Amino acid sequence: MCILSNNAIQILEERYLLKSKDGCAIETPQALFKRVAKFVSSNEEKNSFYETQFYKLLSSLKFLPNSPTLMNAGCKNGQLSACFVLPVKDNLESIFTTLKNTVLIHQSGGGTGFNFSKLRPKDDLVTSTNGTSSGPIGFMKIYDAATEQIKQGGKRRGANMGILNVDHPDIIDFIRSKSSKKTLENFNISVGITDAFMNAVIHNLDWQLVNPRTKKVDRTVSAKAIWELIIKEAWLSGDPGLIFLDTINISNPTPRAGTISCTNPCGEVPLLDYESCNLGSINLSKILKFHNDIYIIDWKTLSKTIHLSIRFLDNIISVNHYLIPEIKAITIENRKIGLGVMGWAELLILLEIPYASEDAIQLAKKLMSFIKKESYKASENLSIERGAFTNWKDSLHYSHQKLRNATCNSIAPTGTISVIANTSYSIEPLFALAYNRVGILGGKTQTEINAIFLQKMKAINLWSEEVESEVIKTGSIQHIASISKSIKSIFQTSLDIPWYYHLKHQKAFQNHTDNAVSKTINLPETATIQEVSDIYMTAWNLSLKGITIYRYGSKDHQVLQKCSLN
């Protein structure tokens, strides 16, 4: 069993270890990994063999599944998935049935995505009551309020993705809906963008907003004006992001089962209505080996880790407790899973490759294409052993490969599991070399210096009191005159890295990820509105599935803060 960091122990104690009725932990972290390994191997014929394999996989911190699996596996009616999409149809029955299902999902630690575009616009006719409609944003506020209340009793904050398509008559209010910092705090919002809209922006054309109830044109606006509003709001508050619906649907593996109109809260899994997905991430900082005094990637260990992780995620679909029959039906038909990575920035540091470099981009492509290839091999092996997913004959995979799972890979944000694994988030660069981490449920704030940075600086004899105080003050070494350019480039942090390198990393990983990549393009406070426009436009040109930016300081509450702000 790997030694856990103090942060990991604290998070596990607060939220993951099973507790007695009076709130005391009744299991150790080791027992947690045993509980999860035992439950997730319970469908295996050789279950004690796989229990041991899974225990080793988890306790070595080479791979961790998404939080609901760690929290709920082996518990009565344990719901193990992190990602859901639910339908919202244009009637109160559907709106409030989905709200009820949402609350159940949040209570179990899952996150929900909704596309609200089927709802008639605000002030539109409601025949049954002879009244007028509240519109999508009115109902989103109700969802938001419900999420807020469930949060108080739950183990983690319920997260929502709210999407409105760019041709909905309420799109302007939607784009502005998070301007005021206190509204829709439990929602990430994204505009559902089509290629037709992007072409209208580029050629400065008119754009029609269409009432989804009557299918008639409500009014005509300038595409460019909508684009400029999106950009201004994103610059101001980080919302809205964009979801590129046409790009997503080109790689929808099961088009006959439906069109995809939505993703989970952080964007890494495009899903059909009622579909759910289990995520898990390989800790890249653990797949290196020391050879002739330098670190190299241990491809053999990586391959073994991938095969076992895919089996683990596929097992979850079989042993999971499904909250409602609709979710069970479509999830079992497609068996979508999302194996991704965490610790990418730390791997680059250990290999001494600057994040903002072509070498890093080339390695990202090589690494993720290996992960995809091995994931598909693992899923194919499972299909031979257990059968292909039900919709396989109707899927895009049919002519290529027999698979157990309609999708295999996603790059999740790993917001908590990377803390448990004590590595850097997902594929993000280090946010800062020292930072204050605000407690996830609003608990204590802690100051941390990145351990790999510290280890490396000590190894090359560059750690001094001067460096330490500068790092604690600014989170960076970029202004220390005595440190060479090449060392500085290895330790560039999120805000030092030009935005196009953030995008290039997203693109490199997206190229070899069948689901999507959750990535925040972190920008310094000084970033301009034009830069945000360039980023969003480049994201579409690169055929990314979605894009989110965050300009430092533009939200009241942010999870990571540079020390200097406190």
Ligand code: UDP
């Ligand atoms: N998620 C959620 N609430 C949260 C964080 C995450 O519902 O507070 C869901 C959401 O669907 C998100 C997914 O979990 O897209 C994966 O997030 P992350 O990788 O950060 O989760 P972790 O497993 O690290 O907790």
